[in-house]
Amino acid sequence: MKAVVLKSFGDVDALAVQDMPEPEFGPGDVKVRVTAAGINPVDSKIRRGEMQELMPVTFPTILGRDVSGEVMEVGANVKGFQPGDRVMGMVHGGYAEVVVAPANVWAKVPHSLELRDAAALPMVTLTGAQLIEEQVKPARGDTVLITGALGAVGRAAIHAAHALGVKVWAGVRAQQAEQARRELNMEGVVAIDRPEEVAKLPTLDAVADTVGGKAVTPVLDKVKRGGKVCSVVGEPVGAKERGLVGSFFLSHPDGPRLARLAESVAKGELLIPIAQTFPLDAAKEAQKHAETAGTGKVLLVN
Known part of the structure; x- marks a missing residue:
């Protein structure tokens, strides 16, 4: 299979497109022919060696945590998936033509969603939802500020917080305030780089950063x-x-929760913007673009 391989830590020139053997396939796994892979900030951090303590890699390695595609084969112990199913998942080695991952990381793509576009969802929607539901754990009526509210993770966090009956404040830069009010359909928007606006905030029970x-x-x-x-x-x-309780959180795969979040996207209740798509061969250019693209997701398409 063709894949984008990281051969050493460095800039985008450390990436190379080459043939690699398909991943090993076990009885609890699902093998997927990749339609698209999402690019996330963590990919560039891994490439630069900034995540080695938390996410150690050995070379050569294939980057990429988000994919969508069609099921090619399921393991003997797998229930609920079959060849031809349209799926998405938070995986490892997504910058490739084929990905293998345990069945519990996969979710079926709703019929109304483009299969390619579904690659934008797994990591950011799970990260935002898990940040609220597993870390902040707000009670109904709590007041929570979410920073980076226009970003994909921020949007997912706002969606999860609203579902819990939380009073949400969307924290953005001053230049994004009007866009945030318009796109998030929220009055509770604050420019956190303007002290006079921050001073008017009510007392917060939590910040989801x-x-x-x-x-x-x-x-x-x-x-x-x-x-x-x-x-x-x-x-x-x-x-x-x-005197605050601070915590750092890493998201994790969760197929059932991803399926629920995808349904929210399909219904128009949650929007994850896509900035641009690139072919797999243009992974270097795609990562460069993703590092400066703002709030939209960048996808690699097979």
């Missing part, structure tokens, strides 16, 4: 003592020093 770094610092003083600051980017800086 999808941006990291210093972006979240301006709002920490608005979180009640003992409140939570949960991030998908890194340990929240300054949270514990203010």
